[in-house]
Amino acid sequence: MKNKILVVEDDLKIQELIVEFLSSQNYEVHSSNDGLSGYEKFKEEKYDLVILDVMMLKLDGYSLCKMIRNIDKDIPIIFLTALGSEEDEIKGFEVDADDYITKPFSFNVLIKRVEAVLKRKKVIKDEGNRLDFEKLSLDLSTYKAYISGNEIELTLKEFNILRLLINSYPGVVSRELLIEKVWGYDYYGDTRVIDTHVKNIRKKLGVNYIRTVKGIGYVLEKEVE
Template sequence: MSRILIIEDDPDIALGLQEDLARHGHDTDVARDGEAGLRRARDGAWDVILLDVMLPLRDGFEVCRELRRLRVKTPVIMLTARTQEAEKVLGLEVGADDYVTKPFSAAELRARIKAVTRRFADDDDSAGTYRFGQCEVDFDRAELRRAGVVVDVTALELRLLRVFSRSRGRVLTREQLIRQAWGDNVYIGDRVVDTHILNLRKKVEAVPTSPQHIRSVRGIGYRFDG
């Protein structure tokens, strides 16, 4: 059984989610605006947070960004009625682990919940420290240091670093990165992957425009030389 926080201002959607998740053995609670959701997410012990984008007081992007700033690592699935790729990219950039576009089926959402909780558990099971160049990644503490200085990273960026650390010297396609960092049954475009790699390079490379660690392999994907 998972403990799931639902941050959703639409009472019908929130109730429907609660009823379906309860039928499948999950324990849920609801916050109806961004401020209340942030407090509950920060102070509670949750396995997953379902976070609507359009919320009163604070929108979902602000809530997710603040949670990651506070180093809350709980997996976040954003619920959005927006289909534009730019909105999805923004959600992932602020630290969300996945997104579901409304309207969605209950079965799809349960599958996404299962996928993010499995990835989170896998990350916990394979913790450790990895060093490359001037960087040190402490997966136990979810922390990246460059030249001894702590650098803010999202949960997704840490998963990408874990994937790269396990595949040093190998060329990984974008499809492989999506499957290993985002999970199965997650459908995102190449541009989303490239945006995250660009952001990650800014944090680990001495000269992001001339990367020495996360190298592009034209027409295929990326190779990690760490």
């Protein structure tokens, strides 16, 4: 069965080229001209990947990304936009995009990014049903997380980051290993996406379990009372 991709792009010429190219690579591609109609189309179908422009009429790409995440927190989302500043890119990752590509772009790079995020969508199963660290508990069968018995909402990537940190405790987990294990060895995006995800995890946990090891990565440590 073909993977189904939704492309939301208001430049009709670019939209047509993306649809034509991805279709030639054996993907089923649907498209929309603005953020609002893109959101309606997303609600009507089940997609494997979404590609979003940022500057669009009616609803911008960042807002659309948040709305899509409210429906499906795990679907891969790639921004494809002319906004190339560091601030814009970081904003894209802060709304939980999986990748960020700036225009003008190479179609060969685009297809590699698409292939990479679709691979990362596959869930790696662990042995056993639960991992515990202090007040934190991860249920590996349901992919739910708990602090002191209270469930907290995590994305799949956030869950897998914590799983790797717990399994590696008390060792330090490098950014390179996080990229390989959580995003996939063939990840083509910016490694700063890790920092954004860790920032979100810290906020959701409400407990200071994750310490940054400058220049290396992250490590779990027990909370100081």
